[in-house]
Amino acid sequence: MTAVPAVPVAGTIPAPVLPELAAPSVWPASAVSAPAGDVTVGGVSLAELAERYGTPTYVLDEDEVRARARAWRRALPDADIVYAGKAFLCRAVVDWIEEEGLGLDVCSAGELELAALRGFPADRIVMHGNAKSPQDLRTALRLGVGRIVIDSQCEIARLATQVPGPEAQQVMVRVLPGIEAGGHKKIRTGAEGQKFGLSIAEGDAEDAVARILGQPGLELVGLHCHLGSQVTSPDPYAQAVRRMVAFLARIRDRYAITVPELDLGGGFAVAYRPGDPAPTPAAYGRRITGELLRACAEFDFPVPRLSVEPGRSVMAPAGIALYEVMSVKRCGGEVFVAVDGGMSDNPRPALYGARYTVRMVGRASAAPMRTATVVGRHCEAGDVLAESVELPEDVRPGDVLAVPASGAYHVSMASGYNMTGRPPVVAVSEGRSRLLLRRETFEDHRRRDVGL
Ligand SMILES: Cc1ncc(COP(=O)(O)O)c(C=O)c1O
The missing domain is CATH 3.20.20.10 (Alanine racemase)
Structure with missing residues (x-):
């Protein structure tokens, strides 16, 4: 296994960030790339976490x-x-x-x-x-x-x-x-x-x-x-x-x-x-x-x-957001990759223009990289998660995308917009995962709705 390449700068390997947090890597120090395009964090496969807990999910090292x-x-x-x-x-x-x-x-x-x-x-x-x-x-x-x-x-x-x-x-x-x-x-x-x-x-x-x-x-x-x-x-x-x-x-x-x-x-x-x-x-x-x-x-x-x-x-650097791709389309010369989360779990880009890097996990692709915009599923044109990121040309529905540096001011600022339910938070350490916060369900919304 090798260190996770720092995306989107193809081919670079981030220096170890601990103990002095010397190199500003966007990934936790435990992140390594694994076979078949996967990444493990805290010894746990991100693709497996997406499978087990569903998406969107937040992983915390x-x-x-x-x-x-x-x-x-x-x-x-x-x-x-x-x-x-x-x-x-x-x-x-x-x-x-x-x-x-x-x-x-x-x-x-x-x-x-x-x-x-x-x-x-x-x-x-x-x-x-x-x-x-x-x-x-x-x-x-x-x-x-x-x-x-x-x-x-x-x-x-x-x-x-x-x-x-x-x-x-x-x-x-x-x-x-x-x-x-x-x-x-x-x-x-x-x-x-x-x-x-x-x-x-x-x-x-x-x-x-x-x-x-x-x-x-x-x-x-x-x-x-x-x-x-x-x-x-x-x-x-x-x-x-x-x-x-x-x-x-x-x-x-x-x-x-x-x-x-x-x-x-x-x-x-x-x-x-x-x-x-x-x-x-x-x-x-x-x-x-x-x-x-x-x-x-x-x-x-x-x-x-x-x-x-x-x-x-x-x-922030301890958290990774995992999403599944729902659709890919072109409009006005741009490629939009839409995922199953968005501004309800990460309002930072809409609030103050925050920028991120995104990496596909769980499928190896030999396709060349191209610039795309990762957008959310919400009913706002401003629901953009990551502008101008590099993703494989063949990215398609069902693929899992990982957004590093997502540990701070995402879940704590998450909203109930469109009743999609706030995502779960899963802790990883020493090869094990455990659920810290469960996914919010429609039943949670229904229980709050006490009047007719
Ligand atoms: C009073 C105060 N202290 C600390 C913080 C934490 O800031 P940061 O997360 O950027 O370190 C904030 C953030 O709003 C704050 O208002």
């Missing part, structure tokens, strides 16, 4: 998730690594994250309840949300989450009045550092003029700090920022560190308190296509640590306890 979690811990050994559960969460993932010693970032009572169901230590949980509902706050306080991240002025008094006491609830303030970074306008959250965070420049962040300090039920333990997602360089993090440390120093000077923690959020990029820039956790870690020490020395500020919140970086 447990060892890849764990290795990536460890790579983050190695990259920042003195920091708290807090996995952003919005990337993908289910009970097994809660366990893996807990066992690997990470914290958990949640942004709803639902994510929190799921973590609690598995006994995830509440003090390692950070709760986010720009519009936390009364239920979110009640659940966070009841379960005793470690940190609640304040994202608006109105949240401060609302939260403070609910704290049962006698202990104060530890909170952070989500600050807008005013930095443009991230792969698409819709996922840039560090800049002014969008819904997240409180602006340093406009004075809202400082106002929030002052209000929190006036609430005995709240203890301000840190500042938080999240620049955006798919941030492909460590430089914006270094910039954020400087601005945040400068702001920490200003708070100390004005309010005579030393806020002890700094959370830089997530956003670390992964490769969706061969050659996409994806710095290693070690590269991000080095730059962040170096800049933190420099900025703290410059502002004469004690080095704060650091946290980061990688979601995509831990989960």
